[in-house]
Amino acid sequence: MDKTALFSLSYGVFLLSAKSGEKANACITNTAMQVAAGPERIAISCINSNLTCEMIKAGGVFNLSILDETCPYEIIEKFGMHSGRDTDKFAGMTLPLDKNGVPYLDNHTCAVLVCRVVESRDLGSHTLFIAEIDDAFKMGDKAPLTYADYHAKVKPKAQKPASDKKIIAWKCKICGYVYDGAELPADFVCPWCGHPADDFEPVYEE
């Protein structure tokens, strides 16, 4: 099986926001699709180790800000490359809240989907949530950012290691999986989250 064949599937890019108690958190995801009409339902898949995933399980609600083609890397980096366990990702931002009190983006966003979980399935690495859409509204008229365009146009190109230290491993920036070894194969696929080799960063010797 060539796991890189899965990279031909097309996706958008979304800010996925949730709230549990008084704390809100959000991450970047590419896995969301409409799965039913009348009533409208979507499915999203979320890495189990993510705080946002835990908060959706606890709070039962989330929203998706559908990012548009003007979205800068800073937003992806801020919400997608850090854990809400270490930082308050919404600190210093004043964002609108949906009817459940969950923040959503008011810029670089095509539309917002306000969702309530009706069912969830733990699939090991990820949890699949099926949710009913309680509210949906457009925010702008730019084209949606596709996951392919994010990789080709938004994400910075990999740079040569700035350090003279020896590389001893590679760490997946999406889920934290560590590959032991100095050379990460170009066709490597993360066994925890399914992301490709260019989502890994080097780990240097101490």
Next chain:
Amino acid sequence: MDKTALFSLSYGVFLLSAKSGEKANACITNTAMQVAAGPERIAISCINSNLTCEMIKAGGVFNLSILDETCPYEIIEKFGMHSGRDTDKFAGMTLPLDKNGVPYLDNHTCAVLVCRVVESRDLGSHTLFIAEIDDAFKMGDKAPLTYADYHAKVKPKAQKPASDKKIIAWKCKICGYVYDGAELPADFVCPWCGHPADDFEPVYEE
């Protein structure tokens, strides 16, 4: 709720093939995403009234040919705009078969995912299938066809009705839903399958 906000979600375009007994059938779908890694799993959503959906329920296997940007409208029309109940869509074609004996496309295709259903959820209008990927292979190096590019570049523009007859209703070409009335609102969303007004065709008086 503005249901057209859902049209900002990004998708690919796929030939979804299934087999039940000796009969194979296929349809065009845009709803497939990877939902887990280790083992790799995908989710697809299928309109319940489709023969392909019935055959996946009966046979428990399917494959997805991920269409590429060179795919002509003829393939979409042949597999997407007719029912396998009325015609043998594979008649006259000699296509390769996957390990389950299900045909897949050998042209205009980025990659093929060979899938086995592990769970299904009936969501009313659609059934959501969660499937394990038993095999995956690349077929070409063209970019995948996105659903947005299908609408913008592949699908023929709506033509003025060729008939002088009076339009009495509009029928969804995707699922068969009929809207009674001569004027279909431009922002209409099919209540059965969620597709937009430009997927409807006129129904004329007898």
